[in-house]
Amino acid sequence: MRKILLASYLVFIATSCGKIEKDTNPEAIARVGEDYLFLKDIRNLVPEGSSAADSVQIVQGFINRWASQKLMIAKAELNLKDSKKVEFDELVEQYKIDLYTKAYIEELVKQTIDTAVSSEEMKAYYDSSKSNFRTSEALLKLRYIHLQNDNPKYETIKQKFFDFKKNDRQFWDTYKLQFKDFALNDSVWVEMNQVYQKLPFITPENRATYIAAGKSIQFRDSLDMYLVKIVNVVNKNQVSPYEYLQPTLKQVILNKRKVELIKKIEKEITDDAIKDKEYEIFK
Numbered sequence: 001m002r003k004i005l006l007a008s009y010l011v012f013i014a015t016s017c018g019k020i021e022k023d024t025n026p027e028a029i030a031r032v033g034e035d036y037l038f039l040k041d042i043r044n045l046v047p048e049g050s051s052a053a054d055s056v057q058i059v060q061g062f063i064n065r066w067a068s069q070k071l072m073i074a075k076a077e078l079n080l081k082d083s084k085k086v087e088f089d090e091l092v093e094q095y096k097i098d099l100y101t102k103a104y105i106e107e108l109v110k111q112t113i114d115t116a117v118s119s120e121e122m123k124a125y126y127d128s129s130k131s132n133f134r135t136s137e138a139l140l141k142l143r144y145i146h147l148q149n150d151n152p153k154y155e156t157i158k159q160k161f162f163d164f165k166k167n168d169r170q171f172w173d174t175y176k177l178q179f180k181d182f183a184l185n186d187s188v189w190v191e192m193n194q195v196y197q198k199l200p201f202i203t204p205e206n207r208a209t210y211i212a213a214g215k216s217i218q219f220r221d222s223l224d225m226y227l228v229k230i231v232n233v234v235n236k237n238q239v240s241p242y243e244y245l246q247p248t249l250k251q252v253i254l255n256k257r258k259v260e261l262i263k264k265i266e267k268e269i270t271d272d273a274i275k276d277k278e279y280e281i282f283k
Contacts, residue, residue, distance in 0.1 A: 030063050032070035037063060108265055109258055122249040126242050133240045133248075140195060140211065141231040143186040147179045149225040161227045162216055180224065186231045189244040199226060 030037040045062055046055045077085070126133070145161055147154070153175065160171055164184075176182060181198065195202060195211075201219050202210050210217055210228075217228035234241060242249075273279035 030067060032067050033074060035070050037066055105262055105265060109261055112265075113254070113257055113261055115254060117250045117253050121253060122246060123242065125253055126245060126249055130239050130242075133245055134237050135234055135240050136236065138192040138211065138236050139189045139234045139241065139244060140192065141186050141189055141233075142195070142229060143184045143231070144182065144199060144226060144228040145179050145184075146181040146198075146224060146226050149220050149223060151178060151225070153178070154225065158218070158227055162229065164229070186229065187243075189234075189241055199228060201226065 027038045027040065028036040029039055029042070042059055042062060046058050050058065080088075143161075143164065145157065147157070151157065157175060160168055164186075172184060183198070192207075192211075196204070199219075201221070211230060211233060213230060213233045215228075215230040217226065217230070219226040219228070270279065
């Protein structure tokens with residue numbers, strides 16, 4: 001099907017443009033100066049299932065863009081100052097060097113680096129650098145339930161919530177389908193912005209009323225009831241808790257290993273080149 005569409009397009013080109021210089025390049029479908037665009041360059045351009053009209057539009061657009069780029073670069077090469085062209089050539093060469101070396105180094109690192117980071121290593125790094133890890137906003141440990149304020153089991157749920165026991169799992173499994181939203185794992189640090197989203201009755205203006213370690217909250221409006229227990233709070237610009245930082249600590253340690261490994265690889269490559277007399281500095 002694709003071949004038929006391409007053939008149809010070539011007929012369209014031939015009839016609309018007058019002629020194709022078959023004698024010079026039988027496979028050419030367009031030319032700008034000494035540059036040719038060939039059939040193979042557009043062979044996989046048109047998606048399967050495209051109509052003839054869509055195929056013509058896709059291919060014609062591609063050819064026009066190709067021609068425009070070729071014409072523009074020709075004009076640029078003709079009119080730019082030699083000093084500017086030299087500058088650009090140097091930038092292109094440096095970009096190629098950076099691209100090649102970066103890809104090569106990253107592949108070596110991927111094959112070599114140890115990605116296992118122990119909790120002992122993370123804790124040691126945290127203890128030595130904790131003053132560098134300050135909270136950008138308040139962090140909380142809390143649990144909450146959001147339910148309709150006419151829930152017939154409200155008093156039972158409230159009593160269980162504020163006298164929370166982890167072995168009450170069966171109770172919560174039974175009742176949680178009645179909740180609009182809930183979070184009962186109060187061992188995880190949560191950012192203050194998430195609290196504002198989940199508990200919209202708490203705002204930056206009234207947060208001092210609600211946010212304090214050990215605070216128990218019952219809030220009712222015309223439709224909803226919220227039960228909240230604040231377990232712990234770390235305020236903004238305080239040292240971030242170790243548990244909250246664990247993913248960050250792991251990444252920091254891996255980045256340090258990566259930097260050290262890259263330095264080692266670069267040194268080994270240079271040393272080997274000197275040893276094999278592939279690299280020398282003339283005095």
